[in-house]
Amino acid sequence: IPAKFWRACAGISAKAPVVNSRVYYFPQGHIDQAASQPRNLSPLVYSRPVIPCRVAAVNYFADPNTDEVFLKILLLPVTDGSAQDFLPPAVAAEGNSGNGNGDDEEVASYAKILTRSDANNGGGFSVPRSCADLVFPPLNFEEDPPVQNLRITDLHGAVWEFRHIYRGTPRRHLFTSGWSKFVNSKKIISGDTVVFMKDSDGRMFVGLRRNMSLDDDIADGGLDWFAAMDE
Amino acid sequence: IPAKFWRACAGISAKAPVVNSRVYYFPQGHIDQAASQPRNLSPLVYSRPVIPCRVAAVNYFADPNTDEVFLKILLLPVTDGSAQDFLPPAVAAEGNSGNGNGDDEEVASYAKILTRSDANNGGGFSVPRSCADLVFPPLNFEEDPPVQNLRITDLHGAVWEFRHIYRGTPRRHLFTSGWSKFVNSKKIISGDTVVFMKDSDGRMFVGLRRNMSLDDDIADGGLDWFAAMDE
DNA sequence: TTGTCGGCCGATCGCCGACAA
């Protein structure tokens, strides 16, 4: 997926490492915290607690089941001086747009944590005013009520249609038809976050951030298996 | 699963080989027709088109997803004369009741191919008269209407509850409440077959036979990878 | 005896404004 969408979905606190920057890799931390055990690692990797590396590639993905975004980071150990400009072509093709692909283009985005009313009740979604202003096409307010159908693409390319209406007393923006199908299909629950995005061509996208805390479990700062080296 | 249930569900045309009988095994036929490739076979197996074998074990199973019954058959090649009474304990424990386990006990069973009304419409099931007589407890016909709740176990031990009622003009046996939940949960469609069974203790069971023919594709005689040898 | 149909009743879904935080 494009890096700009990854950043919008992952949130401000998530940072992707810069390609060709140098980092420290902590094998034991990786083993402890990874959901799946890392594979294809030479036994030599475990022989030291920390390994200086160069970030050879960073690729952006969205989980096909949960829509959660994640990174694949290719690290190459640096022996401090030799052969540092060896650039493998391996991962580069897998996650499209590693970088340099329209990355300067800006993306308008708005993230909202879903309330119980958004996720469970009546099947509607209360659109925050600034979300409607920032990413959705302006309504024709001379209609009564103002209403439009939005076609929004998720991170896998599937298109979802939402009825966007401005009504009620006092007036507010709402998603009605199409919203509950989206919620049920994605198994979204209150506390999860939806991220609406619009690229410079006006195309709209939607991503998800799952609520990682039945009891505010994991701290907000990321679980890093690497740390940036001081230059 | 017990062999008696396997036989009731598989139908009259399916035949399980007799343990210790001699058969011919056709490796190429197995490879051609098997959904999954056979594993752990010595390359020697493929060196000949047909291999004389002894049936060492036959075990009865029901697919956890489709409820379809199937067999696991352990074949041992016979070298014609030597070491024929070598009996491995391998598969014997896996599918309970290989044989000899209450196999003489009789099972009343009734199989019905589901009509569109059974599978799609209104959510009811038209119980054939003889099915009700053979396997379900008799209703109290002095009630109006005669009605009872049946608790029927599937081949994985899960219990399903059906409301069995005798009503309508003219009177007929029907399943109402509980039937559609069963149909939806098992993904049953018209053309599939349900098999109702009752053991000698009056416990009732239900199995399924899926309709293997979008266009009456496969002939009725089984796909045998072995053939009985003449004695 | 039993497959299919239309009627109909109740449950659920989901769109709505009211109201208050």
Added chain:
DNA sequence: TTGTCGGCGATCGGCCGACAA
């Protein structure tokens, strides 16, 4: 500005007898 609630109309599931094959 927006979260939650009760109302209520439309839709759907599913129980029913009628009727015919």
